[in-house]
Amino acid sequence: MTAPILEVRGLSAGYGPLRVLHDLDLTVEAGERVGIVGLNGHGKSTLFRAIAGLTDWQSGSVCIRGAEVGGSRSQGPGRHTHRIVRKGLALMPQGDAIFPGLTVREHLDAGAYTSLAWRERARRRDRILEIFPPLARLMDTPVGRLSGGERRMVSLGRGLMAESALLLVDEPSLGLAPKISKAVVEALMKIDLQDGAMLIAEQNLTLLEGRVTRLLGMHAGRLKGGGSVVLPGRHVGGGA
């Protein structure tokens, strides 16, 4: 059996004296689309940031396709992030982490960090435009001038350029009008995962219901239901 796309064991993480994640386990297999729902401040974003090595401190094992990227760390947030990203992670964070002065085209190019993706960047840009058509006429506009929804599309598109195995999407609907957030989630659901997997953190349960492989609840830094709450009728093998 091949290694799962993501395997988290005993992950704790936080900021300064604050401990946000408590001894958390999570396994995601190839082809899965997993939704993580929970209220603000219960650790959804911190889970994603810990996987990317962006929290102040963390301990516990994080494996991406069998490669250990976690471990214990008490300082240096972001120090290893680029190496973790190169192992096949794409985090599309809350707040979008955009470069305000760079154009949409430059954002997409910046996302193509593997040498294969860089060579194919023109073709891959076209593929992103098929997913997010409104970006086509904005290619040479600085992203600082775009609307919230357009920025979200740029941030998601940038994350998709490298065709990473593990896609972490943090609150795709945050701050967007209902119609736009629905379109964005719709586009995310259409993406061909191939051998990869996607984790979506969301407050708005109705946006994900019935569209993901399984839904997990996040409460006070722990995943509810022993790591998996399987929706009836949507169970596609696997599970933690």
Place this chain on the structure above:
Amino acid sequence: MADLPFVALSAITLAAIYGLLAIGISIIWSSLGMINMAHGFTFALSGYGAWLAAQYLSDAGPMVLAGGIVAGALSGVLICAVSFLPLHDKPNFVVRSMIATLAISLIGSQCLLWAFGPRVKALPKVFGEGTVEFGEVVFTADKVGAIATSAVVLLLTLFWMTRSRRGLEIRAMMQNPEGAALVGIGVRKTALWVMAVTGGLAGLAAVLLSQTFFVSPGSGLQPLVKGLIVALCGGLGSIRGALIAALLIGITEAATATYLGGQYVLMTQFGLIIAVLLARPRGIGGLLDETRE
């Protein structure tokens, strides 16, 4: 106002040289989050690098320029290795790195004093002794050469920054360090590139300014102050702002030195920067609000 062409030429020469320094300081601040107090040391060391190249290799113009640029790039890499790589992910990095680069600057100028002695050195004339005539006005070759060389190098640098993949990585890091890490850009490797390129620019500035002034162990202090003034005035992080500010500061310096006297130069310059910062607290470029908070 008979010497207006002379003032204008001096102003543009100074603007070109200060621009080279200020762009370096500006890029380092916005991409690495570090106020490089050792930029003046890079400047002084490059002067000696150019002098060594002239002494032991060849005193041909290109060789002297190359000596200065290479020494500047090496100095940038050294500063990066000492004050950025070990510190950048530690708390309070901005203050720590400022102290570290200040230490490099102080220790470095003492080392230069120890190695080369207190006597100043003169560089050979890189652009020859000739003159260029535009109508009735006669310009000296060193000024015209300084303007042309820095214009070409600045354009090449800007082209590299906007067109190459490495340049894209640096600009991404200037705008959002966390976003840069999330697209797989290694901060440490990119920082080495930034420091080498900005060090090379400072090295070029050192050779160009040494056509008028001498190379000495403490020669970096004045250019550091000017470079910081221009970078602040232009808005840290804004390359276009730095170029406009360099022109303003150059005009002020040349005009003050000619019409009032050299001792008033720093006064009028600081007067100008205070005026600019009162009117536009984020400098001329004012990009800072969109980049680092």
